[in-house]
Amino acid sequence: MSPIFIALGIVIxxxxxxxxxxxxxxxxxxxxxxxIKQAESGIDVALxxxxxxxxKMLDVTKGYAKHERDVITETINLRSGMxxxxxxxxxxxxxxxxxxxxxxxxxYPDLRSSENFKQLQIAIMDVEExxxxxxxxxxxxxxxxxxxxxxxPNSIVAKNIGAIEEPFFEAEATKREDVKxxx
Amino acid sequence: MDLNSLRQKILLYGFIGIILIVFAFIVFRLILPLAxxxxxxxxxxxxxxxxxxxSKYVAEYKKEIVxxxxxxxxxxxxFNPKAGLSKDVISNTEMIMxxxxxxxxxxxxxxxxxxxxxxxxxxxxxxxxxxxTTSTVTYFRGRWMIFDFNKSFKYDLQVRExxxxxxxxxxxxxxxxxxxxxxxxxDEAFNREFDIYAVDEHEAYYIxxxxxxxxxxxxxxxxxxxxxxxxIDNRMHVAINNGKNAFEPPLFGNIDVENEKNKIRRDINLxxxxxxxxxxxxxxxx
Numbered sequence: 078m079s080p081i082f083i084a085l086g087i088v089i090x091x092x093x094x095x096x097x098x099x100x101x102x103x104x105x106x107x108x109x110x111x112x113i114k115q116a117e118s119g120i121d122v123a124l125x126x127x128x129x130x131x132x133k134m135l136d137v138t139k140g141y142a143k144h145e146r147d148v149i150t151e152t153i154n155l156r157s158g159m160x161x162x163x164x165x166x167x168x169x170x171x172x173x174x175x176x177x178x179x180x181x182x183x184x185y186p187d188l189r190s191s192e193n194f195k196q197l198q199i200a201i202m203d204v205e206e207x208x209x210x211x212x213x214x215x216x217x218x219x220x221x222x223x224x225x226x227x228x229x230p231n232s233i234v235a236k237n238i239g240a241i242e243e244p245f246f247e248a249e250a251t252k253r254e255d256v257k258x259x260x
Numbered sequence: 261m262d263l264n265s266l267r268q269k270i271l272l273y274g275f276i277g278i279i280l281i282v283f284a285f286i287v288f289r290l291i292l293p294l295a296x297x298x299x300x301x302x303x304x305x306x307x308x309x310x311x312x313x314x315s316k317y318v319a320e321y322k323k324e325i326v327x328x329x330x331x332x333x334x335x336x337x338x339f340n341p342k343a344g345l346s347k348d349v350i351s352n353t354e355m356i357m358x359x360x361x362x363x364x365x366x367x368x369x370x371x372x373x374x375x376x377x378x379x380x381x382x383x384x385x386x387x388x389x390x391x392x393t394t395s396t397v398t399y400f401r402g403r404w405m406i407f408d409f410n411k412s413f414k415y416d417l418q419v420r421e422x423x424x425x426x427x428x429x430x431x432x433x434x435x436x437x438x439x440x441x442x443x444x445x446x447d448e449a450f451n452r453e454f455d456i457y458a459v460d461e462h463e464a465y466y467i468x469x470x471x472x473x474x475x476x477x478x479x480x481x482x483x484x485x486x487x488x489x490x491x492i493d494n495r496m497h498v499a500i501n502n503g504k505n506a507f508e509p510p511l512f513g514n515i516d517v518e519n520e521k522n523k524i525r526r527d528i529n530l531x532x533x534x535x536x537x538x539x540x541x542x543x544x545x546x
Contacts, residue, residue, distance in 0.1 A: 112461075116461075116462075119462050199543060199544065199545070202544055203411070203544040203545070206411070206466060206469070206544060207462075207466055209465075209469070210462055210463075210465035210466035210469075211462060211465075213446065213465045214461055214462050214465045216446075217444075217445075217446060217465075
């Protein structure tokens with residue numbers, strides 16, 4: 078067989094291999110992005126559920142601390158399409174409200190011992206576990222995605238398709254003092 | 261009958277039986293009928309000592325020492341040395357190869373700190389024979405524990421030490437269960453030592469919190485065999501492939517009751533460690 082044909086065959090083979098690799102990496106980027114979106118929606122679900130349980134807890138504690146309900150409806154604003162930072166801020170605000178509810182409960186033993194309140198405490202613990210799980214799942218997938226974006230040779234594909242590093246979901250402890258608490 | 265007396269009787273019958281069999285071999289060419297007589301008596305004494313008397317000794321030991329120690333630590337204790345976990349309980353996990361031979365004994369159920377659990381010794385083997393030779397592969401020999409888990413979850417999860425052989429994941433061709441995929445956690449050391457297979461990624465993170473991951477690592481380091489953990493139907497299965505039968509009495513050496521109880525307590529410590537370290541008494545279920 079002519080050496081030209083052999084060389085051509087090798088070149089075509091190499092081009093095919095590179096093309097298949099490129100497609101595979103590109104698909105990997107897209108599927109990981111989908112997983113990140115899925116995890117982010119898990120965070121939304123957990124935040125919504127946490128908000129609902131907190132509201133129920135405030136209904137139970139309303140005879141003891143009237144103002145927290147106003148705080149949660151006026152200050153904490155859950156809506157669709159929030160950025161990651163906004164979700165992180167909301168999560169921190171809910172942490173503060175939860176902290177204040179616990180302080181109120183400590184001051185009133187009959188509230189603390191009520192069955193409703195105990196059930197809601199269990200519910201909030203479970204919701205917080207789910208929120209942490211969603212956050213870790215989100216961050217885990219973002220870590221995988223970001224590693225692909227920055228490492229060679231995947232970074233070549235990333236640059237071509239416009240893939241950039243995604244932000245991590247971080248709890249913002251500093252935002253807690255922004256929530257106004259009144260008695 | 262006193263345990264030490266029973267133990268000494270077993271050894272005596274065994275010793276005499278062996279002497280008679282040896283004597284039978286010696287006189288075999290000289291006086292055949294006498295040799296046969298001594299051999300038969302020797303075998304009967306051996307069988308009586310190591311089968312009948314030993315069975316009685318093991319039963320007495322488990323009733324006096326094992327059951328008593330279990331009741332000191334757990335509530336609602338049921339201990340049945342002759343019963344075990346049913347094969348279906350383990351095969352329904354679809355997380356371990358089941359072979360063609362299954363046996364289980366030393367069944368315990370009870371509560372510790374309000375958490376219900378079950379435990380038994382389990383042996384799973386694959387025995388194949390071609391008429392001339394028989395080969396046996398042991399898939400699992402050790403302790404299988406089942407605990408009520410403190411969180412509700414819908415999908416199965418498996419965590420196994422990398423050295424745990426003969427485990428499998430659900431979702432194969434003939435399985436009705438959902439397919440499991442491999443997952444990594446944030447802890448690199450944990451990922452190196454364990455393989456995690458989950459149907460649902462979110463639930464895997466929900467169950468395997470950083471605290472639980474740390475405790476799985478330390479519990480695995482304290483066991484004497486590789487572990488497999490299966491989270492199924494709101495329960496946690498823990499299988500320790502240590503090649504041992506728990507709660508077996510010694511045959512040689514005097515039995516000191518307090519020493520034996522301490523040995524049992526160390527064995528039982530594995531059950532209490534899982535409840536304590538994994539905080540199973542902390543309830544997340546509404």
